[in-house]
Amino acid sequence: MAWWILFLAGLLEVVWAAGLKYSEGFTRFWPSFITVVALVASMYLLSVAVRDLPMGTAYAVWVGIGAAGTAIYGMTGMGEPVTGMRLFFLGMLVVAILGLKASMPVS
Template identity: 45%
Template sequence: MAWLFIIIAGLFEIVWAVSLKYVDGFSKPKPLIITIVGMIISFGFLSLALKALPIGTAYAIWTGIGAVGVALYGIFFLSESANYKRLVCLSFIIIGILGLKFFTP
């Protein structure tokens, strides 16, 4: 279950990080509420995952999922660069996440 919890935590990290972009200096309540709720859910599931996973592994996977997810959001929805160098670097993060998954006891 810990691995499922860390994946859910990472997905909600994407939610709150993306919604934070639209908060506009805390002047827009809807994205602010989404950000806060996303943070609570993300941290809650991270906390549950930490009961069984080493903190270094869990934190690296959590932030990795968030980093890759937000970068892909930027590419697909905000017209950010999708050059091959950037995609190669993102693939290294994904390889690192998978490595931690498969090589962590």
């Protein structure tokens, strides 16, 4: 269950990271509100996940999901360039996230 909570926390990190763009420096109310709510919820879920997962692993996976998801959103939803190098390193990031999960002992 902790892994699912961590995954949701990572997805919410994508929401708040993308929300930073839409909030225009926290000058637009609703995008700012959604960004802050997603940030608080993401942090809360991360704190719940680290009750059962090692902090270092959970944090690295959380950041990785957020970074990869935000980069993918930037390319698919915000017109950022899609290059072979970007896709390669995104793939490496996903492999690292999966590797961290796979390296956890079964409990």
